[in-house]
Every structure is written in structure tokens, then in C-alpha cells.
Amino acid sequence: MTDLTRLTAAGTAQAVAAGEASATEVARAHLxxxxxxxxxxxxxLHVDTAGALAAAAAVDADRAAGRxxxxxxxxxxxxxxxxxxxxxxxxxxxxxLEGWLPAYDATVTRRLREAGVVILGKTNMDEFAMGSxxxxxxxxxxxxxxxxxxxxxxxxxxxxxxxxxxxxxxAIGTDTGGSIRQPAAVTGTVGVKPTYGGVSRYGxxxxxxxxxxxxxxxxxxxxxxxxxAVIAGHDPHxxxxxxxxxxxxxxxxxxADVRGMRIGVVRELTGEGYQAGVQQRFDEAxxxxxxxxxxxxxxSCPHFPYALAAYYLILPSECSSNLARxxxxxxxxxxxxxxxxxxxxxxSLTRAAGFGDEVIRRVILGTYALxxxxxxxxYGSAQKVRTLITRDFQSAFEQVxxxxxxxxxxxxxxxGEKLDDPLAMYLNDIATIPANLAGTPGLSVPVGLAPEDGLxxxxxxxxxxxxxxxxYRVGAALExxxxxxxxxxxLEEAPAL
Amino acid sequence: xxxITRAEVAHLARLARLDLPPEHLDRLAGELDVILAxxxxxxxxxxxxxxxxxxxxxxxxxxxPDVVRPxxxxxxxxxxxxxxxxxxxxxxxxxxxx
Numbered sequence: 364m365t366d367l368t369r370l371t372a373a374g375t376a377q378a379v380a381a382g383e384a385s386a387t388e389v390a391r392a393h394l395x396x397x398x399x400x401x402x403x404x405x406x407x408l409h410v411d412t413a414g415a416l417a418a419a420a421a422v423d424a425d426r427a428a429g430r431x432x433x434x435x436x437x438x439x440x441x442x443x444x445x446x447x448x449x450x451x452x453x454x455x456x457x458x459x460l461e462g463w464l465p466a467y468d469a470t471v472t473r474r475l476r477e478a479g480v481v482i483l484g485k486t487n488m489d490e491f492a493m494g495s496x497x498x499x500x501x502x503x504x505x506x507x508x509x510x511x512x513x514x515x516x517x518x519x520x521x522x523x524x525x526x527x528x529x530x531x532x533x534a535i536g537t538d539t540g541g542s543i544r545q546p547a548a549v550t551g552t553v554g555v556k557p558t559y560g561g562v563s564r565y566g567x568x569x570x571x572x573x574x575x576x577x578x579x580x581x582x583x584x585x586x587x588x589x590x591x592a593v594i595a596g597h598d599p600h601x602x603x604x605x606x607x608x609x610x611x612x613x614x615x616x617x618x619a620d621v622r623g624m625r626i627g628v629v630r631e632l633t634g635e636g637y638q639a640g641v642q643q644r645f646d647e648a649x650x651x652x653x654x655x656x657x658x659x660x661x662x663s664c665p666h667f668p669y670a671l672a673a674y675y676l677i678l679p680s681e682c683s684s685n686l687a688r689x690x691x692x693x694x695x696x697x698x699x700x701x702x703x704x705x706x707x708x709x710x711s712l713t714r715a716a717g718f719g720d721e722v723i724r725r726v727i728l729g730t731y732a733l734x735x736x737x738x739x740x741x742y743g744s745a746q747k748v749r750t751l752i753t754r755d756f757q758s759a760f761e762q763v764x765x766x767x768x769x770x771x772x773x774x775x776x777x778x779g780e781k782l783d784d785p786l787a788m789y790l791n792d793i794a795t796i797p798a799n800l801a802g803t804p805g806l807s808v809p810v811g812l813a814p815e816d817g818l819x820x821x822x823x824x825x826x827x828x829x830x831x832x833x834x835y836r837v838g839a840a841l842e843x844x845x846x847x848x849x850x851x852x853x854l855e856e857a858p859a860l
Numbered sequence: 861x862x863x864i865t866r867a868e869v870a871h872l873a874r875l876a877r878l879d880l881p882p883e884h885l886d887r888l889a890g891e892l893d894v895i896l897a898x899x900x901x902x903x904x905x906x907x908x909x910x911x912x913x914x915x916x917x918x919x920x921x922x923x924x925p926d927v928v929r930p931x932x933x934x935x936x937x938x939x940x941x942x943x944x945x946x947x948x949x950x951x952x953x954x955x956x957x958x
Contacts, residue, residue, distance in 0.1 A: 463940050464939065464940060465940075466932055466939055466940070467932070559916045559917060560916075560917050573915045573916060602922040603915075603917060603919060603922075605917070669902060669905055672898060672900075672901050672902045673902050675895065675898075675899045676899050676902065683876060687877075690877070691942060692949060692951050693940070693941055693949050694940035694941060694942075696942075697943070700942070700943065700952050702952070702953075704952055705952060705954070705956070706952040706953065706954050707877065708879070708952075709952045710877045711874075711878060711879035712879050714876075714877050714879075715878050715880055723878060723880070723884075723888070724888065724891060724892075726876050726878065727869065727872050727873060727878070727888055727892065728892060728895060728896075730872045730876045731864075731868075731872055731892065731896075740900075740903060741896075741899070741902070743906070743912060744902040744903045744906035745899075745902050745906075746912030746913055747902075747906035747907070747910040747911070747912050747913075748902045748905060748906055749912070749913040750910050750912060750913040751905060751910060753913060753916070785891060785894075785895060786894060786895060800916075801916060802916025802917060828916075
């Protein structure tokens with residue numbers, strides 16, 4: 364019998380619709396797989412066995428009754444623990460929300476349910492999505508399925524690892540500075556940050572509201588596109604949601620054709636600081652795109668080297684005000700309420716006890732950057748750099764249709780290696796941050812293993828606002844060409860768990 | 861840019877409602893110095909004639925129709941509260957007088 368956990372999402376939906384496998388069998392196969400490997404991987408913070416089986420049974424009942432099935436009916440999915448799901452614990456990887464049961468579904472969650480997606484549970488993440496390794500989770504790190512001693516990326520390491528370890532064919536991540544794309548790169552999977560405003564943020568616990576965007580994680584580009592189409596689209600509950608048709612991402616993934624496309628290699632996102640094997644695989648992949656009929660040019664984005672600095676002022680500033688809501692008054696942890704202490708003392712004790720080191724570091728940094736006397740020099744200047752980076756993108760997209768770069772400067776590093784050096788950790792996002800600052804979409808697709816360590820390397824594609832379909836066109840073309848070259852998907856090179 | 865003293869960090873922690881022990885404040889002062897020295901380079905290119913961007917979308921004044929919609933019940937809204945009294949959130953004392 365076919366191992367149902369090895370199917371793609373497209374293949375699973377097809378098998379369920381054709382009656383070759385029931386949604387219940389598919390859900391059970393994945394729950395079993397989670398039971399076998401998740402003690403070692405720790406991709407999940409909560410597995411919703413009863414909810415998943417009930418959702419699967421509903422799909423099977425719909426099919427038996429001849430009712431129409433959603434596009435991803437019966438396909439299991441792992442949901443990042445930063446999106447609310449009614450009645451299911453949502454912690455954001457933080458002690459301050461331990462045991463919190465949301466009273467409502469995020470729009471993304473609701474759309475997944477309506478499409479017949481079977482949500483298996485909630486995935487691990489750096490606390491409130493602050494980090495590049497999941498080591499900042501209050502509930503312990505996730506391990507990279509390629510090498511359990513290494514990080515799976517972050518903040519969405521749980522979602523990427525769940526997909527890479529065949530615990531789910533699909534997952535939802537969120538990307539504020541690279542938290543979907545960098546984990547995809549270091550786990551050999553596909554991850555997409557849609558255009559800012561393309562996917563509703565309603566029910567997504569905010570880190571930095573002007574940067575956060577939810578998006579798909581998958582093992583193939585087509586699967587990511589199918590998931591993108593399900594979760595995207597205008598939502599009146601989110602005032603920053605774009606009221607325009609969803610770009611034709613599924614058609615683009617099926618077309619997989621780059622003939623005549625102009626592809627720009629970003630000069631500032633290569634060379635120094637990038638691991639030799641990462642650079643080598645990236646260069647080879649660019650060569651493949653050229654062989655497929657794309658015109659490749661080098662493009663300069665002169666302000667990209669300032670993106671990291673601007674980001675680490677804008678993000679802490681926004682997060683220091685967003686996280687003010689965790690005050691121990693209406694939900695979550697409350698510490699020290701002895702009916703003597705004042706509300707201010709209880710808040711201060713609660714927040715110090717409930718937040719981890721990285722969250723505290725960024726809240727303090729943001730409070731400083733927004734302080735009177737420093738505002739213009741720090742936050743004000745960072746906002747100007749944001750304008751310059753947006754202009755760099757605009758002038759680049761006058762010359763080319765998409766931009767490419769390595770997704771992350773290195774392959775997966777060892778757990779603990781960068782934990783005591785915040786600046787070294789921040790450098791992981793050097794190539795992914797510009798797209799968040801400009802609101803443009805980005806995708807990471809696997810392009811091979813670095814020769815020096817045998818670990819996955821990702822290539823990033825970036826496109827103009829609301830041209831997300833171009834990401835899928837390029838990603839799918841590259842994926843197909845590399846599959847022909849390799850003879851089998853890259854993930855099959857990973858050691859058995 | 862100035863090097864951060866522990867007293868400054870203590871002030872920031874008070875503003876941010878974080879009751880941190882002295883050794884944590886010391887550690888943060890050192891870390892903030894390093895991070896701020898690195899991010900201060902934004903001022904190299906932030907010329908006076910560059911307008912600031914606060915948000916990637918040029919959206920202003922997004923309204924929805926003013927109609928009554930279903931919302932959370934009182935029970936749902938209070939379901940995760942640390943303390944409840946008479947259908948309200950119960951909070952510690954807010955004024956100085958007990």
C-alpha cells in the first residue's frame with residue numbers, strides 16, 4: 364500500500380476526491396507519523412488528534428453524500444502557533460500565553476477549514492516569531508530533520524520541519540523578516556511570503572504589523588500555490604488586506620515556464636558573507652534558469668546593505684508597542700496578584716516572568732528607539748531607509764521581471780551555535796528582510812545540497828507587489844529542471860528518522 | 861551614539877513594564893550597546909529629502925459599513941481571564957489608595 368505521508372498535497376486531494384483513500388486514512392497516517400518521529404523533531408507544540416479526525420470524517424461524509432469538495436479537501440496541514448484556532452491552545456511559543464484557548468478562528472484558519480483542510484495541530488516557533496532558529500521557543504527547540512543536532516530555521520522552524528519530516532504535506536508559516544523562507548531553505552522545502560496584504564492578518568498575533576505576512580510551506584511549488592490560493596484574498600476584518608483578485612499562482616505553478624523572462628541577480632546579496640557551497644549551488648541554479656530560456660542580468664540594489672539595520676529598528680519599535688497587550692489583565696499569565704500589589708507591579712512581574720530573553724531584548728530596544736530624543740536618529744532614519752529600499756526594488760523591476768538571491772547566507776547551523784550572539788543570529792535574515800520592508804513577495808525553493816556539509820540550500824525569488832504568480836512560475840520551472848537532473852526529490856536524500 | 865548605562869536600561873524596563881533583576885539589566889546594557897552601534901548606520905543614507913515609509917501599502921481611511929455584527933459573548937470574552945467578578949475582568953488596584 365502507498366505510504367500516504369509521502370504524497371504531495373495535490374496528489375492527496377486527488378486521491379481523496381477519487382475515493383482511492385479516505386480523508387480519515389490520510390489523517391491517521393499523518394498522526395501515526397507524528398507519533399513516530401515528533402519526539403525527535405519536536406515540530407508540534409500541540410497535536411489536535413480529535414479535531415483532525417473530526418475534520419477528516421466531515422470530508423468523508425461530504426464525499427459519501429456527493430457534496431462538492433474543497434480544493435484541498437482531506438489534505439493534512441500543520442498550523443504555526445501564532446494563528447488563532449478556536450478552542451485549540453495558541454501559545455506563540457511563549458509562557459505568557461500558556462494554556463490560552465482563543466475564542467475565535469483567524470481568517471486563515473477559517474479559510475483552511477472551509478477548503479476541507481485537516482488541521483493536525485500547532486507548530487513550534489521562536490517566541491512571538493522573534494528568531495531564526497526556534498531556539499527562542501519557551502517550549503524547547505525544533506530539530507532539523509536533516510540533522511537533529513542542527514536548527515530548522517526560524518521563526519517558523521516547526522512548520523518547515525513538519526513538512527520536511529513528512530508529518531504534514533502542508534503547513535502555514537508567517538514571515539516578518541524571513542520566517543517562512545529561511546526555514547524552507549535550511550530544511551529543503553518550499554516556502555512563500557505573499558505580497559503584504561495578500562493574506563489576512565486577522566487572528567495572526569502581531570509581531571510587527573507593517574511587516575507580518577502569513578504564507579504557505581510545502582514540499583513542492585505547486586502544493587504551495589494550491590495552499591496560497593486557499594488562504595489569500597481580501598478580508599474586511601483586516602484593514603490592511605488588499606481588495607484585489609488573488610494573483611494566478613496555481614496557473615503559474617502549472618505553467619512552470621521562464622522562457623523570455625528577465626531575471627536579475629542582486630549584486631548586494633551574493634559573495635562576501637555567503638557560505639561557499641551556498642553560493643555554488645545558487646550560481647548553478649541561475650545557470651539552469653538561463654538554460655531554460657530566461658535572460659539573466661546582474662542588478663544593483665544599493666541600499667539593501669542597510670536593510671538589516673533598518674529592520675532591527677522598525678521591528679523592535681513595532682513589537683514593543685504590539686506586545687504591550689500582554690499585560691496579564693484580560694487573558695494569559697498573571698503573576699503576583701496578592702490583592703496588595705498595584706496593577707503596574709503585577710503587569711511588570713507578569714511580563715518579566717512570561718517573556719523570554721529575546722522578547723525582552725527587542726521590547727527594550729524598541730522602547731529605546733521610540734524614546735524622545737532618539738526617535739529621529741533611529742526610528743525616523745530607519746523609515747527613510749525603508750523608502751530607499753522600496754525605490755531600489757522599483758528601479759530593479761523596471762529592468763527585470765524577478766530578482767533572485769540565495770535565501771539564507773549559510774546552511775543550517777548547530778543548535779546553540781549562535782544563541783549567545785544576537786547580532787550573528789540576526790544576519791541569517793540578511794537576504795530576506797528587504798522584501799518585508801518593501802511589502803514585496805518572495806519564495807524559497809531548494810536548489811541542492813552544499814558540498815561541504817551535505818545540507819540543503821535555497822534560492823530566493825522576489826517579485827513586484829501583487830505579482831506573486833511570477834514567484835511560482837520561476838520556482839516551478841527550476842524545481843522541474845532540477846528534479847530531472849537529480850532523478851528524485853531532494854528531500855529523499857535526507858537520512859531516515 | 862551614547863553607550864547605554866544600567867540606569868538607562870532600568871528606566872526603559874520601567875517604561876516597558878518589565879521587572880528585571882539587576883544582572884539582567886547589566887547584560888542588556890552591554891547587548892544594546894553592540895546592537896545600537898550596528899543599527900546606527902541607517903543615518904549614513906537617511907538624508908533629509910527622503911520621505912519616511914511607515915507602511916508598505918498606500919492605504920488610508922479604510923472603512924467598513926456601520927452595521928451591527930455578531931461579536932463575542934460576555935462568557936467568551938471572559939473565558940481566558942485570569943480573574944473575573946460580576947461579568948467583568950477583575951484587575952489589581954489601579955489607584956494608590958487601598
